[in-house]
Amino acid sequence: MRPFGPVVAVALVAGALGTLMLPVVPGWLAWCAVAAAGFAGWWYGGWWRGGGAFATGAALAGLHAVFALALQLPVALERADVPLTGRVVGLPEHDVDRTRFQFRVDRDRRIPDALQGRLLRLAWYDGRDGEPGARHALEAGSRWAFTARLRAPRGLRNPGWFDGEKHAFARRIAAVGYVRDREPVTQLRAGQGIDRWREQVAQRIDATVPSASSRYVRALALGDTRGLDEIDWETLRATGLTHLIAISGFHVGLVAGFFALLAGGLWRVWPALGRALPRPQAAVLAAFAAALFYAAVAGWALPTVRTVLMIGVAMAARLWRRPLGVADALALAGIAIVLVDPLSLLTAGFWLSFAGVAWLVWCLPDAQGKPLLASFLRAQWVATLGLLPLTVILFGQASLAGPFANLVAIPWWSLVVVPLSLLGTALEAAHAGWGAGSWRLAAWCFDLSWPLFERLAASGAALWWLPEARWFALPLAVLAAFWLLLPRGVPGKWLALLLWLPLLWPDRQLPDAGAAELIVLDVGQGLAVLVRTRHQSLLYDMGPAVPDGYDAGERVVLPALHALGARRLHALVASHADLDHAGGLPAVRRQFPDAALFAPEHAGIEGTAPCLAGAGWQVDGVTFRFLHPPLHFPDFRNEASCVLRVETMHGAVLLAGDIGAVVERELARADPVAVRADVVLAAHHGSGKSSDPLFVAATGARHALVSTGHGNRFGHPQAEAVVRWEEAGAQVHDTAAAGALRVRLDARGITVEERRASHPRLWDAAHRMARLTAAP
Numbered sequence: 182m183r184p185f186g187p188v189v190a191v192a193l194v195a196g197a198l199g200t201l202m203l204p205v206v207p208g209w210l211a212w213c214a215v216a217a218a219g220f221a222g223w224w225y226g227g228w229w230r231g232g233g234a235f236a237t238g239a240a241l242a243g244l245h246a247v248f249a250l251a252l253q254l255p256v257a258l259e260r261a262d263v264p265l266t267g268r269v270v271g272l273p274e275h276d277v278d279r280t281r282f283q284f285r286v287d288r289d290r291r292i293p294d295a296l297q298g299r300l301l302r303l304a305w306y307d308g309r310d311g312e313p314g315a316r317h318a319l320e321a322g323s324r325w326a327f328t329a330r331l332r333a334p335r336g337l338r339n340p341g342w343f344d345g346e347k348h349a350f351a352r353r354i355a356a357v358g359y360v361r362d363r364e365p366v367t368q369l370r371a372g373q374g375i376d377r378w379r380e381q382v383a384q385r386i387d388a389t390v391p392s393a394s395s396r397y398v399r400a401l402a403l404g405d406t407r408g409l410d411e412i413d414w415e416t417l418r419a420t421g422l423t424h425l426i427a428i429s430g431f432h433v434g435l436v437a438g439f440f441a442l443l444a445g446g447l448w449r450v451w452p453a454l455g456r457a458l459p460r461p462q463a464a465v466l467a468a469f470a471a472a473l474f475y476a477a478v479a480g481w482a483l484p485t486v487r488t489v490l491m492i493g494v495a496m497a498a499r500l501w502r503r504p505l506g507v508a509d510a511l512a513l514a515g516i517a518i519v520l521v522d523p524l525s526l527l528t529a530g531f532w533l534s535f536a537g538v539a540w541l542v543w544c545l546p547d548a549q550g551k552p553l554l555a556s557f558l559r560a561q562w563v564a565t566l567g568l569l570p571l572t573v574i575l576f577g578q579a580s581l582a583g584p585f586a587n588l589v590a591i592p593w594w595s596l597v598v599v600p601l602s603l604l605g606t607a608l609e610a611a612h613a614g615w616g617a618g619s620w621r622l623a624a625w626c627f628d629l630s631w632p633l634f635e636r637l638a639a640s641g642a643a644l645w646w647l648p649e650a651r652w653f654a655l656p657l658a659v660l661a662a663f664w665l666l667l668p669r670g671v672p673g674k675w676l677a678l679l680l681w682l683p684l685l686w687p688d689r690q691l692p693d694a695g696a697a698e699l700i701v702l703d704v705g706q707g708l709a710v711l712v713r714t715r716h717q718s719l720l721y722d723m724g725p726a727v728p729d730g731y732d733a734g735e736r737v738v739l740p741a742l743h744a745l746g747a748r749r750l751h752a753l754v755a756s757h758a759d760l761d762h763a764g765g766l767p768a769v770r771r772q773f774p775d776a777a778l779f780a781p782e783h784a785g786i787e788g789t790a791p792c793l794a795g796a797g798w799q800v801d802g803v804t805f806r807f808l809h810p811p812l813h814f815p816d817f818r819n820e821a822s823c824v825l826r827v828e829t830m831h832g833a834v835l836l837a838g839d840i841g842a843v844v845e846r847e848l849a850r851a852d853p854v855a856v857r858a859d860v861v862l863a864a865h866h867g868s869g870k871s872s873d874p875l876f877v878a879a880t881g882a883r884h885a886l887v888s889t890g891h892g893n894r895f896g897h898p899q900a901e902a903v904v905r906w907e908e909a910g911a912q913v914h915d916t917a918a919a920g921a922l923r924v925r926l927d928a929r930g931i932t933v934e935e936r937r938a939s940h941p942r943l944w945d946a947a948h949r950m951a952r953l954t955a956a957p
Contacts, residue, residue, distance in 0.1 A: 190234075192235040197239060197519050198238075200240075200242035201527060203943055206246050209244055219234070219238075222236060223237055238523065253949070258296070264364075265326070266289060268322065269319060269321055271376055272321050273321060276730065277730070278730060279305060286299050303329055320380060322376050325367065329360055334346060334350070337704065338947075340700075341741045342577045344942070346942070350944035392625075395620075398624050402602040418578060422634065425594050433484075437475075443467065444464045469489075472489045484533075490513070494510045494514060511539060514535075540563050565583065566662050573650070574654075578743070581644070582642070586634055598623050598627050601619050605617070647743075648743075648744060653683060661677040691713065692927055696715075696829055698926075703921045706897070708722040710888075718750050719754065719805070721754045721756065722762040722838075724762075727764070734768035738768070739772055753766070754823055756780075756822040756838030757781055757823070763786065780792060805825065806825070808824040808852070819840065822839045833857065834862075835856060835880060838865075861885050862885075866887060867915070869899035884924065886914050887915045888916045898913070912933075919936065920935060920937040922934070
């Protein structure tokens, strides 16, 4: 077994991945012992080498995990205002009312030790008067001094593929927060460095390319996707073109290949140069230098790093005159990445980048000499089928239009649009202003093809959202793809289709007739609840949204609905019009336009039917009935919230919106039987002015559910409300601490599953905070 061959690379990756899948990890001393044993086995050779590589990968991932967790903000500084100095890292994102950026803190003794040298993710908002202030002066590479309010990274935990806590953990982000612009804010130095140059080039592209497609030219030329909005990404996902729009390994290969040819040409023109350095070695050195520079220009995206490493390995082999295949170069690149940063295994880019090349290397070893069109079509088939399992697991979706869109996009964009974009960047690097013509031509060529992809994306069958699958679905699907891609003549290929079923048609665990399931999504300080029966789904509230800003309907509710397999919503209930409850409604209605919509009579939401007390319906043996508001109830906003009772054969649920104590007491007195419920969604996020003692006692609830945001400024759920529920015998579940809550009322009884407990993660912020606060 070769010390740096493909088998060792796979063992190293498997060991690192195994550690990252653990819910908790031991301390650094234990990992040092494992690393010593692993390196010994790797060095010893033979069959010990694979085990040694596995142990080494596990230990390296463990050490990096311990270090990354230790970097995070200590409890003593949670929500503290801290004076900071440091440098803006990467490209700031300027939105309508805020600027988001990453900030590397200086190592200065005036700054708390826990923050020195740390990477922060910050936001700078407009003042309360709406004035933008100085935030637009924020430049890449600039240095600033300001005061920031900080907290440890903490995300929402829901069904779906995105995990903000994992994202922060993989990038070693120590804290998040915002600039306190009422405190002094001082620019210490203007922007400089490679990131500032990237920012300036992006601004020149916007200035010189008049069409809206300038944002795509920026992405292709610099890897700068800041200009792409949610609709752009939806189109790219629906057509399977996300891998082409950002800087990829192919871009780096083009740059490296061009400079290799350029160096080879120079050596042919001046043969005397060969006396100092042979032409083949000069070509690979030029290719590597160009690839290294362009990877820096692209922001060190993982696919570019992988390509740079492969080129570097090939360069070393050429310089030492050692034969090296693509598989060996790929293995060495993978080993290098894991040795340097094993947490990169938590990113989608690692798996898509290496898996794509590995599939092509294995399936197309004899592509050379074959007709170009046949080789291209075969490579497209291999990439589509081989990466489908990873795409579904990582993003919860598959693009049915992708294979057809790529048949056009890969040759047109890769051979025309991308080279023109890169040529513009190269000319701009040589002299400011020279790249304008090339960028305009790239945008014109891009515009020729983009309308086709927009029409493909608009078709109903373009994107196939898939529910979350069980853990064994991925290995079975990979085995199925391997089986289908075996050479012709292998028997029983049709049986491989059965292995796809757990991934493409997973069990959605729908309730039986007469039963129901309730999922309270973790949307922060807001509310969104999915109620499912055997054949129908209802969404009660849609999460918070901020105008021209964060939209939980788009970012949380819709991905969670897709992950839960909710292909259709039969009814929507907006409890009232406040943005923390109905802010995500527009995004949800765009996706589910046919769902009936209920809201209070005076809510001011278009296209709704009033949720009048006494109105109701029955489906799948489950009864839905509104208890409030009655006809002609005044427009009291929170007090006019729709109160919905869901009654099954195995218990009842009461969804109380934001009603206060007055309405609660009235409901308890007017119809005590109707408010009797096993599960109650505590009104107004557990406010002390709700959860009236009379109402709490009248419900007789065994479980009280609360939807809040961690550390919200209202202090929800307030202690007095929690105490009232607990003293009445109810168990209180809070989404801020538990993540999404999944409640089932069926023949087995009433069960409540907390997302953070049922899906433990090494980087879980709630569990980390609980351990820190419990420590003496």
